[in-house]
Amino acid sequence: MEQPQADPVASEAGAGDDADGYRIRPLEPGDISKGFCDLLAQLSPSAPLTEDAYRTRFAELARLGADHLVLVAEHAATGRLAAAGAVLVERKFIRRCGTVGHVEDVVVDAAARGRGLGERVVRRLVEHARGRGCYKAILNCAPELRGFYAKVGFQEKNVQMGLYF
Numbered sequence: 001m002e003q004p005q006a007d008p009v010a011s012e013a014g015a016g017d018d019a020d021g022y023r024i025r026p027l028e029p030g031d032i033s034k035g036f037c038d039l040l041a042q043l044s045p046s047a048p049l050t051e052d053a054y055r056t057r058f059a060e061l062a063r064l065g066a067d068h069l070v071l072v073a074e075h076a077a078t079g080r081l082a083a084a085g086a087v088l089v090e091r092k093f094i095r096r097c098g099t100v101g102h103v104e105d106v107v108v109d110a111a112a113r114g115r116g117l118g119e120r121v122v123r124r125l126v127e128h129a130r131g132r133g134c135y136k137a138i139l140n141c142a143p144e145l146r147g148f149y150a151k152v153g154f155q156e157k158n159v160q161m162g163l164y165f
């Protein structure tokens with residue numbers, strides 16, 4: 001009988017960890033109904049995504065395979081998502097065609113903060129970047145989050161520049 005194939009992204013991301021009743025796993029197509037938009041709204045207020053828009057973007061990102069990973073933390077008891085974060089693997093020419101992990105959009109639901117969930121998600125994203133051979137992981141954050149990211153080993157380097165359209 002044919003065996004189900006392991007999802008390489010899920011296994012690299014260490015899906016299945018359920019310490020504290022939260023399971024950190026890759027984003028799934030059905031997560032729009034588990035509070036994913038509510039989480040994103042805590043990062044940047046915006047109109048909720050339609051299901052079509054979510055599924056279209058999900059499919060686009062899925063085509064990038066392990067070069068774009070969105071992790072979520074699902075609360076086992078309620079099935080709701082309590083945290084999310086993403087890492088994008090950039091393929092460079094410099095550094096002998098090296099790769100860099102960009103950590104983005106880390107958020108923990110306001111009701112679940114202060115329990116180590118944010119740190120666990122960021123550690124998983126960093127592990128994923130390391131596992132993809134990245135020589136560094138980088139991110140932009142507000143000055144007051146220096147201490148949070150320092151817990152995972154990030155150090156302040158350079159300045160962030162932005163040009164918004």
Ligand SMILES: CC(=O)SCCNC(=O)CCNC(=O)[C@H](O)C(C)(C)COP(=O)(O)OP(=O)(O)OC[C@H]1O[C@@H](n2cnc3c(N)ncnc32)[C@H](O)[C@@H]1OP(=O)(O)O
Pocket residue numbers: 042043103104105106107108109112113114115116117118119120139140141142144145146147148151
């Ligand atoms: C790259 C980006 O995405 S930047 C955007 C980051 N996201 C946001 O700002 C959205 C709103 N904020 C949040 O979602 C959350 O507050 C987060 C993600 C910043 C932190 O998530 P939490 O789950 O509450 O953090 P967690 O409990 O894992 O904290 C881990 C450690 O960092 C510390 N920490 C948490 N927040 C901060 C902070 N703002 N400053 C200093 N230390 C902090 C905690 O005290 C804890 O330390 P301890 O182990 O010594 O007790």
